[in-house]
Structures are given as C-alpha cells and as structure tokens.
Amino acid sequence: MCVIKIEMTLSEENYLKSIFHLEKKYVRGVSTNALAEEMETKASSVTDMIKKLSEKNLVNYKKYQGVKLSEKGNSIAVQIIRKHRLWEYFLVEKLDFNWDEVHDIAEQLEHIKSDELISKLDKFLEYPKRDPHGDPIPDAEGNFANLEKKILAEFNEGDQGICVGVKDSSAAFLQYLDRNKIKLGKSITILEKEQFDGSMILKMNNKELTISKVAANNIYLKPVALD
Amino acid sequence: MCVIKIEMTLSEENYLKSIFHLEKKYVRGVSTNALAEEMETKASSVTDMIKKLSEKNLVNYKKYQGVKLSEKGNSIAVQIIRKHRLWEYFLVEKLDFNWDEVHDIAEQLEHIKSDELISKLDKFLEYPKRDPHGDPIPDAEGNFANLEKKILAEFNEGDQGICVGVKDSSAAFLQYLDRNKIKLGKSITILEKEQFDGSMILKMNNKELTISKVAANNIYLKPVALD
DNA sequence: TATTATTTTTAGACAAATCTAAAAATTTGT
DNA sequence: ACAAATTTTTAGATTTGTCTAAAAATAATA
Ligand SMILES: [Mn+2]
Ligand SMILES: [Mn+2]
Ligand SMILES: [Mn+2]
Ligand SMILES: [Mn+2]
Numbered sequence: 001m002c003v004i005k006i007e008m009t010l011s012e013e014n015y016l017k018s019i020f021h022l023e024k025k026y027v028r029g030v031s032t033n034a035l036a037e038e039m040e041t042k043a044s045s046v047t048d049m050i051k052k053l054s055e056k057n058l059v060n061y062k063k064y065q066g067v068k069l070s071e072k073g074n075s076i077a078v079q080i081i082r083k084h085r086l087w088e089y090f091l092v093e094k095l096d097f098n099w100d101e102v103h104d105i106a107e108q109l110e111h112i113k114s115d116e117l118i119s120k121l122d123k124f125l126e127y128p129k130r131d132p133h134g135d136p137i138p139d140a141e142g143n144f145a146n147l148e149k150k151i152l153a154e155f156n157e158g159d160q161g162i163c164v165g166v167k168d169s170s171a172a173f174l175q176y177l178d179r180n181k182i183k184l185g186k187s188i189t190i191l192e193k194e195q196f197d198g199s200m201i202l203k204m205n206n207k208e209l210t211i212s213k214v215a216a217n218n219i220y221l222k223p224v225a226l227d
Numbered sequence: 228m229c230v231i232k233i234e235m236t237l238s239e240e241n242y243l244k245s246i247f248h249l250e251k252k253y254v255r256g257v258s259t260n261a262l263a264e265e266m267e268t269k270a271s272s273v274t275d276m277i278k279k280l281s282e283k284n285l286v287n288y289k290k291y292q293g294v295k296l297s298e299k300g301n302s303i304a305v306q307i308i309r310k311h312r313l314w315e316y317f318l319v320e321k322l323d324f325n326w327d328e329v330h331d332i333a334e335q336l337e338h339i340k341s342d343e344l345i346s347k348l349d350k351f352l353e354y355p356k357r358d359p360h361g362d363p364i365p366d367a368e369g370n371f372a373n374l375e376k377k378i379l380a381e382f383n384e385g386d387q388g389i390c391v392g393v394k395d396s397s398a399a400f401l402q403y404l405d406r407n408k409i410k411l412g413k414s415i416t417i418l419e420k421e422q423f424d425g426s427m428i429l430k431m432n433n434k435e436l437t438i439s440k441v442a443a444n445n446i447y448l449k450p451v452a453l454d
Numbered sequence: 455t456a457t458t459a460t461t462t463t464t465a466g467a468c469a470a471a472t473c474t475a476a477a478a479a480t481t482t483g484t
Numbered sequence: 485a486c487a488a489a490t491t492t493t494t495a496g497a498t499t500t501g502t503c504t505a506a507a508a509a510t511a512a513t514a
Contacts, residue, residue: 009501011500011501031461031462032461033461041503044464045502052500064463095344095347096347096351097347105339105341108341120322120324238470268473269472269473270491270492271473271475271495272472273492275470276471291480455514459510459513460509460512463506463507464505465505465506467503468501468503469501469502470502471500472498472500473496475494475495476496477492477493477494477495478491478493478494479491480489480492481490482488482490483486483487484486
C-alpha cells in the first residue's frame with residue numbers, strides 16, 4: 001500500500017478533475033483544446049500544465065497526442081470528486097441548500113486538505129452513495145457504486161422509470177426541474193413521444209407534463225419493469 | 228449599509244487576520260517585524276503586502292510607523308475569525324474532532340467564499356457563542372459577546388472559578404490539558420499557590436492537581452463569587 | 455500529393471507573492 | 485549628540501500560473 005503524499009496545487013487538482021471527466025468522452029486521449037475549453041483557459045496554458053503533471057507522473061503525455069490520467073493521477077482525481085460530492089451532499093442535507101446552489105461552494109471545499117476531515121464527514125453523513133444530483137460518491141478506496149440508469153429521451157411510450165439523476169447540473173436546468181416538480185426519486189411514466197421534435201408527455205404525481213427533447217436528454221431514469 | 232464586495236486573496240486575508248490579533252498587543256501600530264514573525268515570512272514581504280493593503284484602504288500605514296486596520300479592514304478580519312471559529316465548532320461538535328486537531332483545518336476552511344454558507348452553517352450549529360477553545364464567535368454583524376475571564380495564575384488561594392478558555396491553543400498545550408482532565412466548564416478551586424515558582428495546587432473533580440505557573444498563565448477562569 | 459486549415463507547442467511577457475542583499479530610517483546607548 | 489545597533493524599506497531576482505503571438509506539427513481537402 002503506497003502512502004506517498006503528493007503536494008498538489010489547486011490548479012493541478014482542477015486539471016486532473018477535468019481530465020477525468022473528459023476521458024469519458026475522449027477515450028483515446030484528451031485533446032489540448034478540449035481541456036482548454038473545459039478549464040476556461042488558453043491552449044498554451046494547458047500545454048504548460050500538462051508538462052508539469054507529466055513530470056510528476058500524474059498523466060501520460062506524448063506531444064500532439066493528448067493526455068490520459070496515470071493510475072496515480074486517476075486516483076487523485078477520484079478523491080477530489082469524492083470530496084466534491086460529499087460536500088454537496090452535506091450542503092443540501094445538513095445546511096438546507098437547494099441542489100442548484102451547491103456546486104460552486106463545493107468547487108472550493110473539494111480542495112481542503114485533510115484525509116481525516118473527509119473520513120469524519122463521510123461518517124457524519126452516514127456514508128451517502130449519491131450526491132444531490134444523483135451522481136455516485138466514490139468510497140474511501142475510490143470505488144463507484146454504479147447504478148442502472150438511462151437517458152429519459154431514449155425511453156418509449158408506455159415505459160416507466162424513477163428519476164435517479166441529471167446529466168446537466170447547471171443551475172438553470174435544476175431550477176427548470178424545480179419549477180416542474182421533477183425531483184430525484186419521482187416515478188415517471190412516458191405517455192406520448194412526439195416524433196416531430198422528440199418532446200414527451202409524461203405522467204408524474206398523477207399529473208401530465210410536457211417536456212422538450214433537450215430536457216429529456218438531460219434526465220436519467222432507472223427503468224421499472226412492468227411485469 | 229455598504230455592500231461593496233472586495234476581492235481578497237488568501238494571502239491578504241491572512242495578513243488582515245494577523246494584524247487584527249497583533250493589534251491587541253501592539254496598540255500603537257503593528258510593527259513590520261512582528262507581522263513578519265507572525266506570518267512566518269520576511270520583513271520585505273510584509274512591507275510589500277502592507278503597501279498593497281494600504282492601496283486598498285484596508286490598513287492605515289505610514290512608512291516606518293507600523294500598521295493599523297482601517298474600519299473596513301477590521302470588519303473583514305472579524306468575518307474571517309467568525310468563519311474560523313464557526314468551522315472549529317463544527318469540526319468538534321459535529322465531526323467529533325478533538326480540540327487540538329481543528330485549528331489547521333479551520334485555517335483552510337476560513338477562506339471559503341460564500342456568505343450564504345456561513346449564515347447557514349451558523350444556523351445549523353444553532354448560533355454558538357464560543358469556539359472549542361473558549362474564544363468568542365462574532366455574530367454576522369461582527370459583534371463579540373465578551374465574557375468575564377481572568378488568567379488562572381492571577382487567582383489567589385481559596386478563590387474559585389470555572390474554566391472558560393485557553394490563551395495558548397497549541398496542540399501540545401491542549402493535549403496537556405486533556406491528560407490532566409482540564410476541560411472548558413470545569414469548576415476549579417485554588418488550594419495553594421507556591422510563592423517560589425508560582426505553581427498552583429488545584430482542586431478539580433474532587434481531586435488535587437498541581438500545575439506550573441506556565442500552565443496557569445494560559446488558562447482562563449470565570450471567577451465564582453463565594454458569598 | 456500538394457495546399458490549406460486546424461491544432462498544438464514554443465517563445466517571451468506579465469502579475470502575484472515571495473526571497474536575498476543592500477540602502478535608508480529610526481532607535482538605543484554612551 | 486553621535487556612533488552603533490536595530491528596524492524598515494528598496495531593488496532586483498525567483499516561482500507559479502497565466503497570457504499573446506508566432507512557429508511547428510498534424511489533419512483535412514482538393
Ligand atoms: Mn458539482
Ligand atoms: Mn453534483
Ligand atoms: Mn484556531
Ligand atoms: Mn479556536
């Protein structure tokens with residue numbers, strides 16, 4: 001068991017986290033430009049930082065080939081995501097924040113350095129498995145509990161499911177969901193699916209609700225088997 | 228009511244906090260060297276930062292004359308201290324940290340930027356008035372509840388008091404207090420005071436306990452009137 | 455394949471916060 | 485009051501992370 005603590009700056013941590021998220025989409029290596037856009041910075045800055053991370057063996061990098069996280073880089077990224085999501089859970093469940101208000105604060109809190117703090121916070125929160133947006137919270141060893149989920153837009157008429165997450169976690173979208181009473185845990189049945197524009201008529205809380213394809217593309221449901 | 232938000236770097240915030248604490252001792256202005264020692268940096272760095280803070284009207288500064296906090300600088304310093312102490316209270320009361328383990332983590336947490344966060348944390352904690360070391364937690368308006376307290380070393384034989392705070396909050400001293408079962412809230416009676424070295428024999432928990440003058444100089448008691 | 459367009463890297467500059475070394479101002483001691 | 489000691493400031497360098505502009509490599513297109 002390797003217990004070497006690597007000194008990480010706030011900037012380095014944010015880069016690792018962004019690479020982690022982008023690797024889902026850019027499986028064969030995250031491009032400099034993609035990373036620049038995600039980090040809201042310039043490509044030249046990204047190149048500088050990638051060299052630094054590569055020097056520290058946190059990413060694998062060959063010029064013009066994009067980056068991938070190393071084993072160690074991946075594990076650091078996962079720990080930051082663990083912290084981010086635990087803090088988001090704390091803010092919503094204990095401090096009574098709404099789910100659209102917590103991301104920016106968690107962006108700061110995720111950089112607080114103390115293993116003991118996170119372990120005690122996790123215990124205090126009784127080891128939550130999902131953050132307020134339905135995203136899995138990795139455990140202390142970095143394991144994600146993966147849950148079955150499918151994008152609402154891919155369901156068909158007559159299908160049923162339980163809302164378990166959102167793809168877009170922007171405040172604007174979360175507030176749209178609030179206004180339409182869509183929350184995690186809600187049971188949803190697809191009544192109609194419009195071929196023309198992909199909009200859907202749903203049944204939820206015994207009421208009917210129409211949502212656009214754009215919205216349906218950003219809601220995750222866990223399918224419910226209808227015997 | 229002035230609501231101008233001033234952008235503060237972590238370093239600027241730490242300087243303001245240090246000046247605030249040193250002003251208690253250096254009433255006619257905090258010297259560059261004193262600040263350098265407190266901040267564990269060089270005098271030249273202090274001069275640079277003082278100029279920057281002076282530029283922002285957070286301190287009053289004249290060359291070679293030392294610094295004092297301005298009205299605005301003072302109010303920012305107090306808000307940082309409020310955050311520090313609220314977080315310390317949270318760490319001890321909710322996350323089950325010991326009082327000697329929380330300072331370094333609070334040093335990080337005090338810089339998290341969100342007024343809403345602190346106001347909700349304060350509410351969650353039910354508006355505590357003292358931190359784990361007995362220091363007062365300023366309210367949202369910056370008012371300190373001042374409590375009657377006197378250094379234990381200044382008490383006389385036969386006097387009685389309740390432990391309400393510590394002057395030295397170092398882990399070493401706090402652990403010494405733990406080993407001797409000295410906690411906030413404990414009732415203490417001074418049985419004997421040795422003229423030679425200032426050490427004291429105390430009665431606490433119906434047991435006798437001898438402590439040095441050094442220790443007695445770092446414990447605050449609230450005097451109890453013995454009619 | 456040759457040319458053009460795009461992406462990525464390099465080179466050089468900048469702001470923030472720090473440092474060392476030296477100069478200037480103040481304080482202390484006789 | 486004057487010299488010595490101390491404190492404080494200035495000058496110039498360094499580190500980190502960023503930027504712009506230009507060069508180099510790769511990808512797309514005709
Ligand atoms: Mn988030
Ligand atoms: Mn989240
Ligand atoms: Mn503290
Ligand atoms: Mn404290």
